[in-house]
Amino acid sequence: MELPQTGQRASANSLQITGLNHLLLNGLTRGTLVEITGSRSSGKTSLCMHILAQATQSGEVCAVVDLTNSFHLDSAAASGVHLDRLLWIRCQRNPEHTMRATDLLLHAGGFGLVLLDLSEANTSVLNRIPISYWYRFQRAIEHTPTILLICAASPQAKAASGYSLDCQARAFWLGQRPFTRLCGITVAAMQRKLKALRSEPLQILTGA
Amino acid sequence: MYACLYLPGSGPDPLLNLALEFSPYVEQTSADTVIFCIDPLRKLLGSPYQIASEIARAGYERQLEASLAIASNPDTAILLARHAKGVTLVPPGEERRKLATLPLAALTTDEKLLDILLRWGIKTCEDLAALPEPGVAERLGPAGVQLRNLALGLIHRPLRIAARQSNYERRLELEHPISLLEPLLFLFSGALAEICALLRSQSRAAQLLKTALELAGRRAYHAVLEFPVPLTDNRTMLKLLQLHLERHPPEAPILTFHLRVEPVAPQRLQGGIFLPAAPLPDKLQITLARIAGMVGEENVGAPQQLNTHRPDAFRLAAFNVQPNAEVVVPGGEIPRLAIHLFRPALQARVRLVELAPGSVAAAGVRGTVMRSAGPWKTSGEWWAETAWSREEWDVALDDGGLYRIYRQSPTEDWFVQGVYD
Numbered sequence: 001m002e003l004p005q006t007g008q009r010a011s012a013n014s015l016q017i018t019g020l021n022h023l024l025l026n027g028l029t030r031g032t033l034v035e036i037t038g039s040r041s042s043g044k045t046s047l048c049m050h051i052l053a054q055a056t057q058s059g060e061v062c063a064v065v066d067l068t069n070s071f072h073l074d075s076a077a078a079s080g081v082h083l084d085r086l087l088w089i090r091c092q093r094n095p096e097h098t099m100r101a102t103d104l105l106l107h108a109g110g111f112g113l114v115l116l117d118l119s120e121a122n123t124s125v126l127n128r129i130p131i132s133y134w135y136r137f138q139r140a141i142e143h144t145p146t147i148l149l150i151c152a153a154s155p156q157a158k159a160a161s162g163y164s165l166d167c168q169a170r171a172f173w174l175g176q177r178p179f180t181r182l183c184g185i186t187v188a189a190m191q192r193k194l195k196a197l198r199s200e201p202l203q204i205l206t207g208a
Numbered sequence: 209m210y211a212c213l214y215l216p217g218s219g220p221d222p223l224l225n226l227a228l229e230f231s232p233y234v235e236q237t238s239a240d241t242v243i244f245c246i247d248p249l250r251k252l253l254g255s256p257y258q259i260a261s262e263i264a265r266a267g268y269e270r271q272l273e274a275s276l277a278i279a280s281n282p283d284t285a286i287l288l289a290r291h292a293k294g295v296t297l298v299p300p301g302e303e304r305r306k307l308a309t310l311p312l313a314a315l316t317t318d319e320k321l322l323d324i325l326l327r328w329g330i331k332t333c334e335d336l337a338a339l340p341e342p343g344v345a346e347r348l349g350p351a352g353v354q355l356r357n358l359a360l361g362l363i364h365r366p367l368r369i370a371a372r373q374s375n376y377e378r379r380l381e382l383e384h385p386i387s388l389l390e391p392l393l394f395l396f397s398g399a400l401a402e403i404c405a406l407l408r409s410q411s412r413a414a415q416l417l418k419t420a421l422e423l424a425g426r427r428a429y430h431a432v433l434e435f436p437v438p439l440t441d442n443r444t445m446l447k448l449l450q451l452h453l454e455r456h457p458p459e460a461p462i463l464t465f466h467l468r469v470e471p472v473a474p475q476r477l478q479g480g481i482f483l484p485a486a487p488l489p490d491k492l493q494i495t496l497a498r499i500a501g502m503v504g505e506e507n508v509g510a511p512q513q514l515n516t517h518r519p520d521a522f523r524l525a526a527f528n529v530q531p532n533a534e535v536v537v538p539g540g541e542i543p544r545l546a547i548h549l550f551r552p553a554l555q556a557r558v559r560l561v562e563l564a565p566g567s568v569a570a571a572g573v574r575g576t577v578m579r580s581a582g583p584w585k586t587s588g589e590w591w592a593e594t595a596w597s598r599e600e601w602d603v604a605l606d607d608g609g610l611y612r613i614y615r616q617s618p619t620e621d622w623f624v625q626g627v628y629d
Binding site for chain 2: 019020039040041042043044045046047048049050058059060061069070071072073074075076077078079080083084085086087088089090091092094097100101104105107108109110111112119120145171173177178180181182184185202203204205206
């Protein structure tokens with residue numbers, strides 16, 4: 001498979017993500033479900049914030065549907081998210097409200113990117129979500145410019161998703177005790193549907 | 209082109225209402241005469257002849273036997289409507305010929321001027337129009353020139369339109385109390401449709417909808433809906449009102465309702481062809497109202513950072529799409545490390561080893577600290593109830609997670625604030 005060259009002309013049918021070109025090939029295809037998964041501290045939220053920042057900077061109106069009320073505003077702002085183009089829905093750990101709110105947003109149309117954050121949800125809660133929801137979401141956004149980005153510990157949409165990235169990370173520190181500082185993490189992401197495609201390690205730095 | 213309607217003894221309202229069907233800008237010259245511009249109607253209805261037919265048909269439906277005259281200037285139209293019965297259509301340039309037979313008394317009520325002209329043998333408009341302008345100016349002054357121009361149909365002036373007070377409220381006293389939402393919405397639907405039709409006809413939109421209900425037992429219910437974007441669609445307003453009433457139902461059957469909207473200038477914006485699409489404002493408002501009804505109004509909105517260093521200080525403002533927002537070239541090629549917050553922070557038991565965290569135990573977080581960095585001391589707002597003082601640590605646990613924990617002063621309690629992810 002031939003990877004696109006840097007500076008290749010952007011496709012109108014995709015959202016270009018600077019810095020993740022080698023990972024996402026031609027960007028995120030519009031009208032698809034994209035899953036970014038991984039365990040705690042795997043870098044999935046940082047990647048989602050980066051994608052959200054790029055989308056809002058491109059003038060897209062975006063939304064975050066937050067199951068566990070864990071969206072960190074300062075991290076989003078540090079990543080470059082334009083908060084005035086962001087709708088935040090806090091679902092107070094209610095998975096039914098989360099899915100219904102996402103459904104309403106996708107059917108309302110006009111959003112460039114909807115981030116469904118299920119990161120800190122219990123596995124038992126996630127297992128209770130009917131699989132039909134994901135196909136419904138897929139049908140709602142296909143042939144529209146909307147991208148549904150799902151951030152979770154494990155894959156949820158499975159066959160309904162267009163991309164599925166699995167992240168693993170390793171922290172790197174600076175200095176020796178007691179003058180130690182957390183500098184960031186090194187993320188290795190793999191496309192689940194193209195197992196052969198594994199990204200080069202990507203460094204994610206702290207805001208400091 | 210201007211259309212003038214004249215009906216002696218009719219009273220001002222019927223003629224005015226008929227004229228308002230065709231234009232929002234109507235000059236009421238006198239109680240029995242109204243005049244309005246028909247140029248904007250040409251795209252909608254066609255030629256002046258077709259417009260005249262339409263006005264005549266509307267008058268016939270209202271049983272108004274008014275005279276109608278259409279001319280290129282208001283005064284010619286008024287003169288012909290008052291002195292020619294039926295429909296008179298004056299093509300541009302034909303004003304003098306059409307006015308020729310009118311008596312001089314039709315032009316002015318100035319007795320002195322009329323007397324002079326009659327003594328000169330001038331009896332009709334054509335006689336006056338035939339006089340040379342310098343001679344008229346020399347002998348009769350500006351009033352004479354004005355009268356001559358009137359006879360020639362040459363006077364062009366703007367319409368004198370008085371500001372009208374529109375009533376954007378509806379009130380209804382019910383014969384029987386209503387205790388169900390559906391029949392109440394049926395009544396609201398009719399009232400809102402009337403108000404919105406009035407708003408649209410006057411190029412206005414609603415920014416605020418105030419609802420006052422009088423309930424059984426002398427109780428009152430008030431609801432105020434403020435729309436982020438001015439609306440003119442009655443169905444959208446009705447849906448928003450329905451969602452509000454479902455969230456906050458009245459406590460007793462309804463005896464009387466009163467609806468009132470605050471009119472503002474409508475928002476007219478053209479989206480750029482190369483700009484990303486945005487949600488439609490009216491559809492977005494309904495969607496947000498539905499979601500707010502589900503998760504609570506305080507949980508939906510646009511996040512805003514507060515001007516303070518206090519950790520996790522934010523507020524949720526009403527979400528409003530800014531059309532044609534400035535687009536910047538996406539920058540920042542390197543992603544930044546983000547935190548997933550635990551809200552509220554998880555209370556933790558931390559065992560210290562050589563003054564640094566050695567192990568952490570909290571709900572869902574447990575492990576031995578493999579590496580740590582800190583303490584980072586922060587404090588602030590000591591003068592207010594929101595004061596904080598804490599020592600923050602970044603710790604890597606043996607489960608692979610990177611956490612931010614802190615010890616709160618002066619209670620010395622430990623909390624897990626969030627996980628780096």
